[in-house]
Amino acid sequence: MVGAVSGQVYIVSHEEDVDGIGSAAIALRNTGSRRLYLVGYDLSAWADLGRLLRKGCRSNGSIEILISDLNPGKRHIEILAESLVGCPSKKISWVDHHVWRDEVLSFAERLGYIDLYIDRSRTATENMARFFNVESDPALKPLLELSRDTDYGLFRHPLSEPLTDTIRYSLYAEGDKAFLKRLALKFSKGVFWDYEVDSKWALAIERKRKAIEDIRNNSREVVIGGYKALVIISDPVVGSRIAVRESGRRGYDLAFVVYKNGAVIIARGSENINCAEIAWKLGGGGHPHVAGAQIDPGVVSRGFEAVVEYLRSRI
Template structure:
């Protein structure tokens, strides 16, 4: 069966594509890796070229791009495309209805990760897919209840080239969860991470907002990745929220605060404990940061974070840290 896979450019998107491929018994003709803030443009430029099945997974909807997404989905449907959308981010009920009214098959479940949604609806009896989804959910929605997740995340993020993620989808499709190649990569990544932690303090600024500490960071090159760094920095500075910028987007993390509200304030979305939004830095600040002069962009980002949090307020996370498969 020929189909296109459109997935988030992270571990969850990679796992979602692999679980779906195992469910339908074939790899996608092409995988498109994207982000929620860019899905509307990808759909606009997508050419079917004789492929009339499209699966979308681990891509949330944002209010700022919803109308464009709907318009472009209608165009693809008018050309004969059959589209399935699997997601676990928080959606408004009317968003789901709008997609269903267009004719999209929507599978939405906030109790699990993207790969978990695909697994539950497409191949719940596949033991390998269950294991892969469990590992993925552990790190994607900050459950940290499956050690394999911490290992596989490092393998997936080892190489930023999308060809690497396509290669991993092929390996997962074949039922390979761990092997000597992954073990070697894990050891390399952990070694780089340990060295990277020593320099993180150069990239951060600690704020006090309403008597609570917030860590703001500009992104660095190389390990550790944002998830591991955010935990390390929040613990080091006694902060309850972590925010990082790269000049194009902002990411929020917390163990106890609903950070999706901060992301929504900036036109984005995501999970309750891990969310983000597009945030383009002024060019001169972006350029200076690339040249190693970090304070202009760090100060700019800190003012935005302080303003957003002050206006939104802190909403404690009261959900249960569990997952259903």
């Protein structure tokens, strides 16, 4: 497929991992646009994005949006739709690889201006490369490798874990989205490591060491929904697969990495479990092998037992 996208497109991508930054980088490289907005799933951030898009349409009389690596709930799409009411010409191309809930998929399709490009067998970065028909571009080969290595939790590439650490530290410890935008621009030029990234990583490693000590003291195996579940409470600077690895636990059916900001990542230890379906019960979504949701941070602040009780009440 070849996406017909102009240089004035608004690029929106997932803010917290290599795949989100990587798919944004391919969009930057192939459109020349510098209108990049990185978001997670917080509804207030989507409301801010909606106001920005509304303003853009009012200024130009039309708007074109390219979204990648984001698995929305119905409310996320409602916010976009509400922001574009009255916009005479609008187009959204949505490139993704998550499992979408049927109600969300049908709602997006009914709007009539969202074109979906979803291939669950590939990463968002790989799908974006296909969208622009640049899969054979040799400059993108390392980025495609990194996206798959990180998104599938393999961490075999020497830059996979350092980049994951750096991205999460920048976002969750510093709130430095400007750095993440610069990182996407670096990726778009085939630059994956330089002095700025190295300096940020040095700070990330120091915070990560302390977080790993806490992980080893805040992980426990319990029964949730009939599953043997590993529950970990963690600082969000540590990626979920890294948190599970550093817990030292094995033999679980499901792992719940519960972050202090209320984010929950669900990973399976058994192939016959669909994490996306479990995440739906918590209001989230994702992939069969890994999925996520958001719970009230107040539950997490009340401690391990409160978290387990909450998960048991929903699953």
